[in-house]
Amino acid sequence: MSEAYNPSDVEARLAAEWESQGHFKPDLNAPQGPFSIVIPPPNVTGILHMGHALNNTLQDILVRWKRMQGYSALWVPGTDHAGIATQNVVERQLAKEKITRHQLGREKFVEKVWEWKEQYGSTIVRQLRRLGSSCDWSHERFTMDEGLSKAVQHCFLELHKAGLVYRGYYLVNWCPRCQTALSDEEVTHEEVKGHLWYIKYPVTLGGEIVVATTRPETMLGDVAVAVHPDDERYKKYKKNQELDLPLIARRIKFIQDPAIDMEFGTGAVKVTPAHDPVDFLLGQKYGLEAIRVIDPDGRMNEQAGPYAGLDRFKCREKIVADLEAHRLLDKVENHKASVGHCYRCKTIIEPMLSPQWFVRMKPLAALGIEAVEKDGMRFVPERWTKVYLDWLNNIRDWCISRQIWWGHRIPAWYCKRCYPEYTQRQQRGTLSGTLVIDEGHAGIVVSAQAPSSCPRCGGKDMVQDEDVLDTWFSSWLWPFSTLGWPEQTKDLATFYPTSVLVTGQDIIFFWVARMVMAGKFFLKKIPFKDVYIHGIIRVEGGKKMSKSLGNIIDPLEIIERMGADGLRFSIAHMASEGQDLYLSENKFLIGRNFANKLWNASRLILDPAPDAASGAPAVPGQSSTLHKTKEGSAELRAAGTPSVSPVALDSPSLTVADIWILTRLEEVTASVTESLNEYRFNEMARHLYQFVWNDFCDWYLETAKLQREDNLEQTERVLRYVLERTLRLLHPIMPFITEELWRKMGGQGTISKAIWPEADLSKKGSVKVAQAIGEFGSLKSIIGAVRNIRATFRVPAKEKVKLLIRVKFAEDLFLRNEKLIKRLGQISELTVGPDILPPPGSAAAYSGSVSLFVPLAGLIDIPAERQRIQKEMESLQTRAQSKKGRLNDPTFRNKAPADVVAEEEESLKELEGELSKWAESLKQLQ
């Protein structure tokens, strides 16, 4: 084995092998039944970033763990077609060749996107494999697959049948760059510094009303000015008053509505129903006309008169200038407002009146609420429940049509004769009346296939809706569409509902809530019971990780340098429940170093010792005949387990170190399993790290090196036993290195199918075990004390010292472990007895009932020693003092539980004992 662990040698090879062997197909005969997770499908355009690395590491830990526990574990991978994002990518690519999608035409363009998908779309799933994700790749799905497309269509038709899909003429969020409508969730609001312009609107019969606006360009579409009915300032104007819209001569109305805030601006507001959500509602309420002055591309249209053709922001400048020229601008204030931006391209959203398809969400939201209130779905951390419910309780209808080409076509058909007539009528009308489009009336047919004729006029010319569906309209079916729905497949019956969803907080609305609604609506069951919401990845300093900030930490580069296991371990170690993760490069060292530590510990155990000169190898390799599998052992049920003999804690020949490490192994097994049960990934990592590094390597291996000289066979058995089981505990978090080492131990097949260890803490309380643990603790603490003394007095590492231990009981413990104490403390001569007196010039230390002395005549530095003792005493005194205070307080004695009081008394006694010994030392130093 190489001196340093080299992950790149191992990982790619194993990832390929795992897949080719089909290890991650669910074992349908697994004893514990199904366990399933569907991956949050990354965008096909995506490349692996830290968010994916986190998300998939956590999922993989769960899946590998459950698989080892004997579940029929299925992790369904796949990708999302990401309508707008993907279309944008391909459009940009075409732009390099100076081609627009319009030049290409729809069919050719969609073909191009598919080509792009075939060529680059597998990037991210390849990267997921590299991360070690144990997905069942034969189950991989894409949201535009034939099956999933069928599911989408079925879904649309069913919802339509249930009256939950409708076409309506509403004000929607419009991205002038992407040239499509967006749902409310696809708009991100950002605070933008702007201005509040106060514009004078002349009243027809004399006087003027000053209105305040942040968007002067929309005044061209104004149809009214509104004030609060109680506003004294405007009482003089009658209801049927009219005003003259400045710049373009047009009469507009004067209305009074209690929704107007008298405090804001002048208390008078211009009303632009075609370009403002609030005004749209007012328009509806008062039957106002909606005049659209901005076109889908963000330019002013012919309704804008002299401003037609100008970009909306250029128009704003010109309007302001013109108003100023006409002295119609009263004043300008600085003003901050939250402005909607397209979540894909960051362009400022334009509220735009247009006909779109919507899903009626209220009835579905009720199902979503029911999921947590009745069906037992829970969020981890729990606080997200409130966020989820608040959204559902205030839900608005979901705009699902997109004016792009890449996506699922809407199964709706328009009569070429009726529909244009209808829309023209609609656009000329006012906002009173219903805004839901009566399909029969408008010449629209919702159906999977093209209808032969228009049911209204009998026209034969029916064309399919040009629009496609929102990407999330396919993702919300993901937990069941990937299992074959709407067909009643075996997969669906077995693996739905899934077990847990692991995702980020940013898509609770987009995705999680909608999946719950769809799952409940179509399958009558919640799609998953637990929703684990992990944090968002950031970089140190709190900024978002983004290309434009140039602060990306690329997981692939980290994998390159630290190994996938190193990356995974580091990430899991940082992922404390639901908290955001702040990353920096050096945080990944922990995982890399840990893997190397594990590698080298294994090397010590598995590699034959190099000093062949001293006769037989100190450590036989795995070929040794000493380690034959014991038949029928519960530990060894899994086929192919390396030859490891179970070590029973009550075996008589075990040393205190053996018993201690074996007990720690049981403890860590219990803690790791418990941590996983509670989705505490960071604790899992910490427990394993602490156990492997501090307990196993720092103490047990050092002890074992010596033990091997005396009792090779047994020590080997313990070493191999602990290592093999530790590898299994580590496997979910570090799959590659554990597989590699497990095989080096002689494991056949794959560790990913080995059995998850079960903790046995039953022996922990036995007298023998408890005593051994206490005794090993004493050994550790006296070795620690000696090392401390050595360091304090700068005893050169190679120079050995004498050690005297004064102890009334258990002398033989120290004699039995003389070799260990001597080796780890660099001791030349050890004396143990009940009546030992410190030789002059000794440094002393006290721990419990043990006193130890290190003769350092000549080396000892009296002031330093005095300082060391005083410091020790000070800390003991502080502690004793606070305990005394507590114990002298009668209320503490009365109210605190008896065991707490007893404990305090006990520990005070101990402190005082130690304190007096230190005091004695100090005296002797004089």
Added chain:
RNA sequence: GGGCGAAUAGCUCAGCUGGUUAGAGCACUCGGCUUACAUCCGAGAGGUCACAGGUUCGAUCCCUGUUUCGCCCACCA
């Protein structure tokens, strides 16, 4: 405007239902290439647990308020 999260060592963070001496990694200091590992070993230093009240025998932890930072939601024209 509403809600959520965070504030603990120089840095980044743990600390699960209140109970000896508040932990880790990195950085730092001292000493070591000790035959698994310098991606290492040994020993240290470093904290008024943001602030102010309260509950309690006892508060980093529970309650109230304040400050700072971050995020989410909202029809702030």
